[in-house]
Amino acid sequence: METRNITSEEVPTELEEKYLGGAGVAAAIFTREVPANVDPYDSKNLLIFSVGPFCGTSVPFCGRHFVMAKSPLTKIIGEASAGGFFGNELKCTGYDHIIVKGKSKKPVYLWIKDGTAEIRDASDLWGKGIHYTETELKNIIGDDKIKTSSIGPAGEDLVKYAAIINESDHAAGRCGLGAVMGSKKLKSIVVRGTGKPSVHNKDALKVAVKKIREIVKESPLANVMRESGTLIHMDNFISIGDIPIKNYTMSRWPGTKKIGFYALQTRGEIKHHSCFNCPIACRANIEYEGKWVAWPEYEMLAMMGSNLFVDDLNALIKWNLLVNDLGIDIISLGGNIACFLEAAERKLLNMDLSELGFKQDPEKSDNYQIWGAIEPIEKLIKMITYREGIGNDLAEGVKNFCLIRNLPQDLSTVGKGLEIPAHEPRSSNLTALDYATTCRGAYHCYEPMQLSSGMTLKKELGLTELVDRFSKEEAVDAVIKIQDSSEAYSACGGCIFGFWYTQEITPWINALNAITGRSYSVDTWMKAGEQIFNIKRSYNMDCGITKAADTFGSRFFTPIPKGGTKKNIPPLDELLPKYYELRGWDQEGRPPS
Ligand code: SF4
Secondary structure, three states, X not given: XXXXXXXXXXXXXXXXXXXXXXXXXXXXXXXXXXOOOOOOOXXXXXXXXXXXXOOOOXXXXXXXXXXXXXXXXXXXXEEEEXXXXXXXXXXXXXOOEEEEOOOOOOOEEEEEXXXXXXXXXXXXXXXXXXXXXXXHHHHHHOOOOOEEEEOOHHHHOOOOOEOEEEOOOEEEOHHHHHHHHHHOOEEEEEEEOOOOOOOOOHHHHHHHHHHHHHHHHHOHHHXXXXXXXXXXXXXXXXXXXXXXXXXXXXXXXXXXXXXXHHHHHOOOOEEEEOOOOOOOOOEEEEEEOOEEEEOOXXXXXXXXXXXXXXXXXXXXXXXXXXXXXXXXXXXXXXXXXXXHHHHHHOOOOXXXXXXXXXXXXXXXXXXXXXXXXXXXXXXXXXXXXXXXXHHHHHOOOHHHHHHHOOOOHHHOOEXXXXXXXXXXXXXXXXXXXXXXXXXXXXXOOOOHHHHHOOOOOEHXXXXXXXXXXXXXXXXXXXXXXXXXXXXXXXXXXXXXXXXXXXXXXXXXXXXXXXXXXXXXXXXXXXXXXXXXXXXXXXXXXXXXXXXXXXXXXHHHHOOOOOXXXXXXXXXXXXXXXXXXXXXXXXXXXXXXX
């Protein structure tokens, strides 16, 4: 970025064969090129955008792109991905990876049109929100068909959980990669591609794609997703205690009924739409103040709704727009605001809450109405984005906020520094073990807990029966299989929802083989997934992670007295040694070199 020098090179075939492509190849490049002791804002940190071999082809669910950098939030490998159409457009430029090195002194954007690329001035866009940036870039370039991945003010202000947003509301949200982009003064990556990815055997691909589409069509669970998207989780999973409520202190709350899919359905018409080449179309627009806007996904409803005791659906729809425009990861944001609210309730912050707009409780004059306070929460969102007042401390993430404000560690609801997502780890040992061991810190998208509901079953891996959510031995084996297969699938470039609904892996591998001309079997494909997982784990250990970090906030080891978690405490001390053993790691949790 300093020199504005742009080069392109072929990805070595051995690397693609070993790590499948996309996010797998990115992990290999990243762990080789970025020294473990590098500060995330150092110019030596790489920011890598990748698309996998599925992307841009007829394989369904293939529009996803993946982003990787050392995370300023966790100080280990950071990963995020997003759907939409940016990935397909990037693929059609002829590039599979964009590797951003160094730091620019002035705001810039990267413009890639087919095989050409240039770095352009973005001074006039700096400080602007995502919606303005996307519209203005279309005007500047004079092409409505461009696709952009941009940061908002949160990324510019180095909020440690800033997101990278494409097409208004698709977020590569986790791990603060928007802040890394901001540290490089890179406002946006703009792509326009008119090419087509090459396919080795078109007939074989047709057969594989037909099979995948048939399986998805017959999946009752996929049909639920088609109608009600991720939002239905709020309605359906309260019974098992999976929903975070009041900073993960409760398991039941009538307010969930006001913010789930069924509540949203009563508001009016829902217009479904999809990412590139997706047979499900789980996304949708709804009307809000005379405009059609994206509906809030489950993680938004849970992290900014139930977790903050907010049962006002219109506020959540408004915040969804606001947060995407500012460019913040909704999961971490909800975790940070929940931490603030609890600290305020426990009178740990030594500040005048009325300055933030909190109102005094009419029944107890020395107390404030804290939970569910709409206006103060909205004010906090903006204060965090612009690092104003206490927002400056909250912009550092929950773990650091607790340290800066000398708060009790039970408030630190993180795993390896990453705020816990909207799935309660006490509700499933599968979730708990996955959170404790995934490479980017507490991360939810592989969702082995869905094995207890019938999704993510995989017959070739022997995962054909529902797994008891409180099982132990069974949980360890299942989590490893789900992690490795999901790593392999993600390296190929698919949306993970597609993988959940197909109880077979073989059609996906057939598609990969047809595209690349390689000949993976289930075993070699799974081996590649394991290798990707292990190189990231080894890198994290070089960054200073030890087995002591394979856990999460202490509050998750206190049972919730009532509700669907059934007072479960995640038995990590029993699960982890078995997990290391089955993975072939040593007792310290390090993979073989
Ligand atoms: S399932 Fe949903 S998120 Fe995934 S590709 Fe389809 S529309 Fe996008």
